[in-house]
Amino acid sequence: MKYSEIGKKIEASPTLAISARAKQLKEAGHDVIGLGAGEPDFDTPEHIGKAAKEAIDMGYTDYTPASGTDELKKAVQNKFKRDNGLSYDLNQIIISNGAKHCLYNAFQAVLNEGDEVIIPRPYWVSYPEMVKMAGGVPVFVETGEKNNYKLNIDDLLSSISQDTKALIINSPNNPTGCVYTGEELKNIASTAVEGNLLVISDEIYEEIIYEDREHVSIASLGEDIKKQTVVINGMSKAYSMTGWRIGFAAGPEEIIKIMSNMQSHATSNPNSIAQYASRAGLEGSKESVYRMVAAFKKRRDYIFEKINEIPQISCIKPYGAFYIMVNVENLYGSSYRNQKITGSMPFADILLETEKVAAVPGKAFGQDKFIRLSYATSLENIREGLQRLREFVLKCKRKPG
Numbered sequence: 507m508k509y510s511e512i513g514k515k516i517e518a519s520p521t522l523a524i525s526a527r528a529k530q531l532k533e534a535g536h537d538v539i540g541l542g543a544g545e546p547d548f549d550t551p552e553h554i555g556k557a558a559k560e561a562i563d564m565g566y567t568d569y570t571p572a573s574g575t576d577e578l579k580k581a582v583q584n585k586f587k588r589d590n591g592l593s594y595d596l597n598q599i600i601i602s603n604g605a606k607h608c609l610y611n612a613f614q615a616v617l618n619e620g621d622e623v624i625i626p627r628p629y630w631v632s633y634p635e636m637v638k639m640a641g642g643v644p645v646f647v648e649t650g651e652k653n654n655y656k657l658n659i660d661d662l663l664s665s666i667s668q669d670t671k672a673l674i675i676n677s678p679n680n681p682t683g684c685v686y687t688g689e690e691l692k693n694i695a696s697t698a699v700e701g702n703l704l705v706i707s708d709e710i711y712e713e714i715i716y717e718d719r720e721h722v723s724i725a726s727l728g729e730d731i732k733k734q735t736v737v738i739n740g741m742s743k744a745y746s747m748t749g750w751r752i753g754f755a756a757g758p759e760e761i762i763k764i765m766s767n768m769q770s771h772a773t774s775n776p777n778s779i780a781q782y783a784s785r786a787g788l789e790g791s792k793e794s795v796y797r798m799v800a801a802f803k804k805r806r807d808y809i810f811e812k813i814n815e816i817p818q819i820s821c822i823k824p825y826g827a828f829y830i831m832v833n834v835e836n837l838y839g840s841s842y843r844n845q846k847i848t849g850s851m852p853f854a855d856i857l858l859e860t861e862k863v864a865a866v867p868g869k870a871f872g873q874d875k876f877i878r879l880s881y882a883t884s885l886e887n888i889r890e891g892l893q894r895l896r897e898f899v900l901k902c903k904r905k906p907g
Contacts, residue, residue: 516635520870524854524892528864539891541879542864544680546746546828548801551794554745557786560781572770573762574601574754578781579789582754589712590723592732594756595814600765601776605710605753608765610636612706612736612755615764617642623706626657628831628871630680642671646872651822651833655682659693666841674678675724678711681871681878682831683806683824684716688722695724695731705735710753711827713744713795716803719825725756736761741780743827744795745787750780786894803827805881805888813879813894816899828882831868835875840902847902850874861894 525544530588533536561567573579579599586592602608609632617623617640625633627646634644647665662673675694677686686694698705705724722795725735727731740753755765769775806823809830813821818836840847845856850867857863868876881888 512639512641515638518524519635520590521631521632521866524858524866527858531858536862538858538862538864539887539894540864540883541881541888542866543882544829545748545819546743546798546882547884548746548798550746550750550793551787551790553790554747554783554787558779558783561782566614566625566778566782568778568780570775572775573598573766574756574776575781575785577683577842578752578785578788579601580786582756583763585788586737586756590737591726592650592723592756595759598759599756600755600762600769602753602755602765602769603773604742604751604778605708605738606632607773608738608740608753608755609633609706609708609767610639611689611765612738612757612761613640613642614768615761616704616736620669620766621905622667622669624662624665624668624670624673624703626674626676628655628681628868628873628876629674630676631870632875633674634872637822643669645670649682649684654822655679655684655687655831656690659697662694663695666701666703670701671702673698673709678715678721678826680711680827681866681868681876683827683829685719685826686722686724688720688727690720691724692727698734699728699730703734705731706738707735708738710740710743712736712739713792714799714802714828716799716806717825733758741787745784746794746798747780747784747787750777750783752776752780752784753818753843756842757794770882778855785787802881805885808890809879809881810887814898816892817880818899818902828880830879830881831873831876832865832879833875834877836876837899837902840904841900842898850877853877857895857898859863861898862902863898864896 528538575665579596613636621640621642622645623637625646637644707724725732736757738755741747819834821832850869854865854867866878
């Protein structure tokens with residue numbers, strides 16, 4: 507029997523694989539410090555949980571419209587207007603089973619076989635696989651530390667071909683934590699409009715931003731770019747609702763309609779109780795969000811300082827999300843307990859198996875000289891994890907010559 511050629515080309519998520527291995531070690535009794543997870547370590551705000559209980563008590567457990575309830579769409583509509591200066595009709599908004607599902611739907615809706623999608627590297631692990639699942643072709647554009655991991659316009663222009671259909675922008679960024687300025691996004695928007703490129707703008711980390719940085723949605727920079735942009739967002743990161751699986755997208759009516767039609771056959775509808783609770787989240791106080799971001803900033807400052815005190819490794823300061831990319835390339839070619847470190851995969855594997863610290867190899871994000879650490883865990887765990895990382899680095903040995 508011949509199985510799907512597209513399906514056979516899809517790789518499993520490395521971040522989920524690392525988390526699964528760390529969980530196995532914990533269950534076996536090992537003291538594992540998890541610095542790999544992309545999940546806030548805060549509880550869902552109380553008023554959101556109360557709304558979910560209320561939904562259950564009211565019997566709000568039936569099917570909803572496939573693209574989400576009008577009540578939640580109106581809350582999303584108001585959120586876009588209030589926070590981003592964006593006006594959308596309800597038929598330009600879809601509610602899905604997480605921002606990841608929104609992204610998947612968007613690629614399925616806009617791509618045909620062989621269409622190219624420009625993806626700045628390093629990238630979130632699922633972008634290339636989602637593009638391939640829709641029959642598209644990922645085209646990677648290097649960013650690099652010197653440019654703070656941001657897309658350079660000349661590099662963008664040189665990557666555009668007659669087959670280019672879309673461009674992915676992710677700000678604040680996973681895995682780098684970079685945040686694009688309004689001016690930088692204006693240049694990208696002009697290039698997209700001139701080249702008639704769709705922009706898939708992943709803004710899931712919008713609320714998690716530090717210092718004087720400001721989140722700007724590329725769709726807010728003019729009517730022309732808005733007509734060519736699908737904005738992706740959701741409840742998971744800002745509201746500590748990763749398991750609730752509610753995301754939302756807004757964009758051109760025709761694209762949203764295709765996404766909704768496909769979703770109606772794939773999943774019927776997003777979870778009814780989670781939709782009710784998400785409305786409470788969007789319409790309620792953001793105090794819990796602000797407290798969480800303040801805690802993340804304190805952790806970010808600590809992890810940035812301590813990593814740059816460890817010999818042979820380095821990082822640049824992230825200004826959004828809750829990740830930091832650590833350059834460990836200087837250790838390649840060395841060994842730890844007779845195990846050779848040849849890249850980020852062996853580095854992360856050996857670190858987890860020996861020192862019981864979970865990190866995600868940079869290869870998962872298209873940058874093999876890095877590992878990604880998450881500071882979405884307690885300061886106590888971060889301190890212990892970095893101490894183990896320091897000891898690991900200091901014990902790595904190179905062969906003479």
